[in-house]
Amino acid sequence: MNLFLKDKIAIVGGASMGIGLGIARILAEEGARVAITARREPALIEAANALREKTGAEILPVQADCRRAEDCERVVETVAREFGGIDILVNNDGAPPLGELTSFDDAAWGKAVEQNLMYVVRMARAAVPHMEARGGGILNIAAISAIQPIAGFGLSVATWGGVIGYAKTLSLELARRNINVNTICPGYIETQRLEKVFAAGGQDPEKIRAELTEEVPMGRIGTVDDIASIVALLVSPRGRYITGTTIQVDGGLLRGLR
Ligand SMILES: NC(=O)c1ccc[n+]([C@@H]2O[C@H](COP(=O)([O-])OP(=O)(O)OC[C@H]3O[C@@H](n4cnc5c(N)ncnc54)[C@H](OP(=O)(O)O)[C@@H]3O)[C@@H](O)[C@H]2O)c1
Numbered sequence: 001m002n003l004f005l006k007d008k009i010a011i012v013g014g015a016s017m018g019i020g021l022g023i024a025r026i027l028a029e030e031g032a033r034v035a036i037t038a039r040r041e042p043a044l045i046e047a048a049n050a051l052r053e054k055t056g057a058e059i060l061p062v063q064a065d066c067r068r069a070e071d072c073e074r075v076v077e078t079v080a081r082e083f084g085g086i087d088i089l090v091n092n093d094g095a096p097p098l099g100e101l102t103s104f105d106d107a108a109w110g111k112a113v114e115q116n117l118m119y120v121v122r123m124a125r126a127a128v129p130h131m132e133a134r135g136g137g138i139l140n141i142a143a144i145s146a147i148q149p150i151a152g153f154g155l156s157v158a159t160w161g162g163v164i165g166y167a168k169t170l171s172l173e174l175a176r177r178n179i180n181v182n183t184i185c186p187g188y189i190e191t192q193r194l195e196k197v198f199a200a201g202g203q204d205p206e207k208i209r210a211e212l213t214e215e216v217p218m219g220r221i222g223t224v225d226d227i228a229s230i231v232a233l234l235v236s237p238r239g240r241y242i243t244g245t246t247i248q249v250d251g252g253l254l255r256g257l258r
Contacts, residue, residue: 003236006031010088010235011079011127013066013119016043018191019141020092021051022224026232028057032088035060035079058083066093066119067111076126086130088235091120092141094193096155098200104155116142116159117166124170128179135178137235140167141227144185144250152200164246171244180243182234187250188212189222217252226251 010027014020015036024036028051036051038044041063048061062078064071080086096112104112120140127138145153146160164183171181188194198205198212213221227249233239234247248254 001238003030003232003238005232005236008032008087008236009035009079009083009085010090011035011037011075011086011123012090012092013037013123014093016040016047018193019186019189019224019227020090021047022228023090023092023231024051024059025055026225026228027088027235028055028059030232030236031057033058033060033083035062035075035083037062037064037066037075039063039065066091066123067114069118069122072119072122073126076123076130080130085134086127087134087136089123089127089131089136089138090141090231090235091123091139093119095143096159098152098197099155100152101154101158108155112155112159113162116156117162120163120166124181128174128177131179132174132177135237135240136180137239138167138170138174138179138181139231139235140181140183141231142183142185142246144187144248144254146185147246147248148254148256167246168244175243178240180234180240182242182244183246184227184231184234185246185248185250186227187222187248187253188216189224189227191224194221215253216250220251222249222251 010032012024015024016038024034028034044061048059051059064075142160149157167183198208
């Protein structure tokens with residue numbers, strides 16, 4: 001199926017590795033021009049070079065910390081200037097620290113709100129004026145824990161709850177401008193971050209991996225391609241009628257009927 005992504009202009013956050021890199025790769029393979037961001041510039045440049053080599057696509061690395069308002073604005077302005085517009089915005093990054101909710105002070109809460117919620121608010125606010133004449137897609141990466149909370153993940157659960165409410169409302173406001181807004185909630189996906197989660201409890205990471213894999217009805221940890229494929233559809237003209245949704249991509253892990 002042709003997703004009609006050729007020459008579309010995309011911004012993919014947190015894309016020097018992991019889920020963001022997988023999304024950037026699939027969009028580039030489909031012919032999009034892709035700007036990627038991350039904090040650590042050497043890894044970002046390396047990822048951009050590898051993407052160019054693999055896909056032949058135009059790739060623009062823009063170093064940025066998504067928790068900083070000025071970085072969000074600079075990313076959007078740089079892409080609009082260098083590429084001449086914006087069609088696709090994928091909000092993805094790292095995540096706040098794990099730990100018991102009552103152990104975090106106001107400063108930690110402030111950082112979590114900046115990273116998960118205000119990042120999405122600022123990127124959409126800056127990008128929409130560049131998108132509205134052309135139509136387009138906005139896609140947020142959250143986590144299954146935002147709809148099926150996990151103890152210890154509370155900073156993310158609480159702030160992504162805000163993202164889901166924000167995205168649904170934004171989808172209503174942008175629908176007549178032919179811009180869709182959706183949120184993907186991954187289950188367990190094979191990335192460096194998941195390795196850290198396996199190791200976080202101080203137990204044998206391989207034992208935790210085996211236990212969590214067993215929990216997944218499909219019996220395997222997901223791949224970044226499992227996420228990237230649906231993201232490519234949702235942000236493409238083919239997926240434009242799908243808006244305001246929160247979709248889990250988790251091998252059947254979510255136990256609710258929602
Ligand atoms: N992997 C999973 O199983 C899983 C499951 C559910 C949800 N998720 C969520 O999906 C997102 C991506 O996860 P992942 O597993 O792909 O993580 P990852 O492998 O650690 O990659 C994170 C990417 O985001 C960048 N990043 C981190 N903090 C940033 C910041 N403040 N500003 C800009 N870029 C930043 C990182 O580069 P720098 O460090 O250089 O900035 C890196 O490129 C996270 O929000 C995670 O919670 C992951």
